[in-house]
Amino acid sequence: xxxxxxxxxxGEREVPAEAYxxxxxxxxxENFANISEITISHYPHYVTALAMVKWAxxxxxxxxxxxxxxxxxxxQKACEEIIDGDFxxxxxxxxxxxxxxxxxxxxxxxxxxxxxxxxxxxxxxxxEFCHPNDHVNLSQSTNDAYPTAFKLAFIRMxxxxxxxxxxxxxxxxxxxxxxxxxxxxxxxxxxxxxPMTVGQEFEAFAATLEEEIDRLNQMSKLFxxxxxxxxxxxxxxxxxxxxxDKCIRALRVIxxxxxxxxxxxxxxTPDAGSSVIYSSAIKRLAVKLSxxxxxxxxxxxxxxxxxxELNLPPMxxxxxxxxxxxxxxxPEVVNQICxxxxxxxxxxxxxxxxxxxxxxxxxxxLVHSIFSSIKMMMHGLERLRTLCVDxxxxxxxxxxxxxxxxxxxxxxxxxxxxxxxxxxxxxxxxKENRSVYELVLEENLLTKKELDELLKPENMIQPHxxxxxxx
Numbered sequence: 200x201x202x203x204x205x206x207x208x209x210g211e212r213e214v215p216a217e218a219y220x221x222x223x224x225x226x227x228x229e230n231f232a233n234i235s236e237i238t239i240s241h242y243p244h245y246v247t248a249l250a251m252v253k254w255a256x257x258x259x260x261x262x263x264x265x266x267x268x269x270x271x272x273x274x275q276k277a278c279e280e281i282i283d284g285d286f287x288x289x290x291x292x293x294x295x296x297x298x299x300x301x302x303x304x305x306x307x308x309x310x311x312x313x314x315x316x317x318x319x320x321x322x323x324x325x326x327e328f329c330h331p332n333d334h335v336n337l338s339q340s341t342n343d344a345y346p347t348a349f350k351l352a353f354i355r356m357x358x359x360x361x362x363x364x365x366x367x368x369x370x371x372x373x374x375x376x377x378x379x380x381x382x383x384x385x386x387x388x389x390x391x392x393x394p395m396t397v398g399q400e401f402e403a404f405a406a407t408l409e410e411e412i413d414r415l416n417q418m419s420k421l422f423x424x425x426x427x428x429x430x431x432x433x434x435x436x437x438x439x440x441x442x443x444d445k446c447i448r449a450l451r452v453i454x455x456x457x458x459x460x461x462x463x464x465x466x467x468t469p470d471a472g473s474s475v476i477y478s479s480a481i482k483r484l485a486v487k488l489s490x491x492x493x494x495x496x497x498x499x500x501x502x503x504x505x506x507x508e509l510n511l512p513p514m515x516x517x518x519x520x521x522x523x524x525x526x527x528x529x530p531e532v533v534n535q536i537c538x539x540x541x542x543x544x545x546x547x548x549x550x551x552x553x554x555x556x557x558x559x560x561x562x563x564x565l566v567h568s569i570f571s572s573i574k575m576m577m578h579g580l581e582r583l584r585t586l587c588v589d590x591x592x593x594x595x596x597x598x599x600x601x602x603x604x605x606x607x608x609x610x611x612x613x614x615x616x617x618x619x620x621x622x623x624x625x626x627x628x629x630k631e632n633r634s635v636y637e638l639v640l641e642e643n644l645l646t647k648k649e650l651d652e653l654l655k656p657e658n659m660i661q662p663h664x665x666x667x668x669x670x
Contacts, residue, residue: 203324219289219323221309221331227302231293235567239290239303242570244359246290247282248351248454249307252344253335254278255449256427260337263439269319270329277314282453286310294567299560300345307348308335338438338446340430342468342558349566350422351454353477356573357419361412363577364484368409370584374591375402382660383508383598384605391607394659397508397593404491411484418480421473425450426461432557433465469559471551474569481572482544488579489537492530495587499527508598512590529587536579543568609635611659616644 202213205222212222239245257274260266266274280286289310296302308331313323315335321328329335336344379398386392427450428443430436435443443460450458461467501507517526550565559565602608606625612635613621624642628635636654639645645653652658 205324214324216323219286219310219313220291220306221313221324223305223331224292224302224309227292227296227306231296231302234293235295237294237567237571239292239294239306240287241294242352242356242574243284243287244355245349245352245570246287246307248348248355249290249303249344250278250281250311251351251450251453252348252427253307253311254282254453255446256337256339256344257335258449258452259442259445260439262445263338263442265439266334266337270315270334273315273318273329274311274335276318277311280314281310286314294563294570296563297560299341299558300563300566301341303348303563304336304339304341304345305331308332311335338428338430338442340437342431343426343429343464346468346562347425347427347450347458349562350425350473351450351456351458353474353569353573354419354422354456356570357415357477360481360573360577361415363580364408364412364415367580367584367588368405368412370588371401371405371408374588375399375405378593381593381595381598382602384602384607391605393607393610394602396660397598399660400494404494407487407491408484411480411487414480414483415477418473418477421476423456423458424461424467424473425458426464426467428460429464429468433463433468435464465557469554469557471547471554471559471562471565474547474565475551478544478547478569478572481569481576482541484576485537485540485572488576488583489534492534492537492583495530495591496527496534507594510592510594511587514586527587529582533579533583536575540572540576543572603636604634606635608654608659611653612639612645612650615649615653620644 201216203216204211205214205225206212207222207226209226212225214220214222214225218224239249254275257266257271257278261268261271290306292302292306294303312326312329312331312335315329316323316325319328375398377398378401379396381397382394383397383400384391384393385395385400425447426433427446428435428438430438443464447458447460450456495509495511498506499509499511511527511529513525514528515525517524517528546568547565550561550568551559553559553561606628609621609625609628612624616624616639624635624638624644627633628638631638636650639650640647
C-alpha cells in the first residue's frame with residue numbers, strides 16, 4: 200500500500216496515500232476501532248452536517264478577511280462535494296470516542312483540507328497550502344463545531360423519523376376505518392369491561408402515535424440553538440469579533456434551518472439539555488409503541504386457547520419443535536427495539552449529567568445513543584407497518600360471541616336496572632355459567648324489545664340517552 204508521511208503532536212505516521220483523512224484520524228481509528236462498530240459514515244446526515252458547519256465557518260472567515268479567498272472557496276467546494284454525497288467512506292472514526300469529539304472534528308477537517316488541496320492543484324498532505332487546523336478549523340474548536348454538527352444531524356434525522364411515524368399513524372387509522380363496525384369486548388385489568396369496536400381500538404392506536412409527531416418536532420426545535428463562535432469554553436478566544444453572527448447566518452443558508460446563537464456561550468458549551476429532552480421524546484414514543492405491540496400480541500393470542508380476535512400476517516414458522524405454530528415476530532422485534540431505545544435514553548441522561556465545568560466530554564456516547572434510537576425507531580415503525588398492521592384481519596363472529604357471553608354487557612344495563620340488580624345478575628351469570636341476556640329475560644327485568652334496544656351496538660359504544668325502567 201502506498202503511503203504518505205504526516206505528523207502531529209505525537210510524531211510522524213504513515214497514512215494511506217489515497218486517504219483523504221490524515222494522521223489524527225488514523226490515530227482515532229487505532230484507538231477507537233470497533234468500540235461500537237458504528238462509524239461516522241454510518242449516518243450520512245451526520246457527515247453532511249459536519250460539512251455544512253465547515254462550509255459556514257469558511258464563509259464567515261472569508262467575510263472577515265482572515266481566510267484567503269482561494270483557500271476559502273476550495274474549502275467550500277470540498278464541503279459541497281461531501282454534502283452531495285462524495286467521500287462518505289472517508290469517515291471511519293467510531294462514534295464512541297474519547298476526546299469530547301475531537302477525533303470527529305479532525306476527521307472532517309482533514310478530509311476537507313485534503314480535498315481542498317486537490318482543488319487548489321496540490322497533493323494530499325501538503326498542508327502548508329491548506330491546513331486542517333489553521334484553515335478548515337479557523338475560528339472554531341471541537342467544542343462548538345462538533346455539537347453544532349450533531350444538532351443539525353438530529354434535526355435532519357428527526358424529519359425522517361416523523362415522516363415514517365406519519366405513515367404508521369395512517370396505517371393504524373386505515374384499519375380503524377376498515378374495522379369501524381366490528382364489535383368486540385373492551386378490557387381493563389385483563390378482565391371483561393364493556394363493548395367497543397375494533398375500529399375504535401385502532402383509531403386509539405393512531406391517535407396516541409399521532410400525538411408524538413408534535414412532541415418530536417417541538418423538542419427538535421431546541422437543537423436550533425447552537426454555540427458557534429464559543430470556541431474552547433464559550434469565551435470566543437481565537438475568533439474574530441462578529442464571527443458568530445456571520446457563521447450562524449451562513450449556516451442558515453447552507454442548511455435551510457433557522458439556527459440561532461445561544462444567549463450565553465459559556466452555559467451552552469457544556470449543556471446537553473436539548474439532547475436530554477429530545478431523547479426523552481423518543482423514549483415516550485417507544486413506550487407507547489411497545490404498549491401497542493403488547494396489545495397486538497395479546498389480541499392475536501391463540502389461535503384456539505387465546506383471545507384470537509386479530510389475525511396478524513404469518514411471517515415465519517414459529518417453532519423448531521411444535522408443528523403449525525406461528526409467532527407474532529414483528530411485534531416482538533419492535534418490543535425489543537423499544538426496550539433498546541429506553542435504555543439509550545438512560546445512557547443519554549448519564550452522559551448529560553457527566554458534564555464537568557466548561558465541557559461535556561461524554562457527548563460522543565450521547566450522539567451514538569440518539570442516532571441509534573432514531574434509526575432503530577424508524578426501522579421498527581416501518582417493519583410494524585408493512586409486515587404487520589397493513590395485513591391484520593379480524594375474527595368478527597368470534598368477537599361478537601364473546602360480547603354476548605360476557606358479563607361485561609351488564610354495564611350497559613346498569614343505568615336502567617340500577618347497580619344492585621345489575622350486580623346480582625352479573626354474580627348469578629358467573630356462578631351459573633349463563634348469559635346476562637338470558638337471566639334478564641328470565642327475571643322479567645326487561646322485555647326482549649327493551650333489552651335488544653339497550654344492547655344495540657350504537658348504544659354500547661358511545662354516550663346515549665338511557666332508558667329508565669318504570670317501577
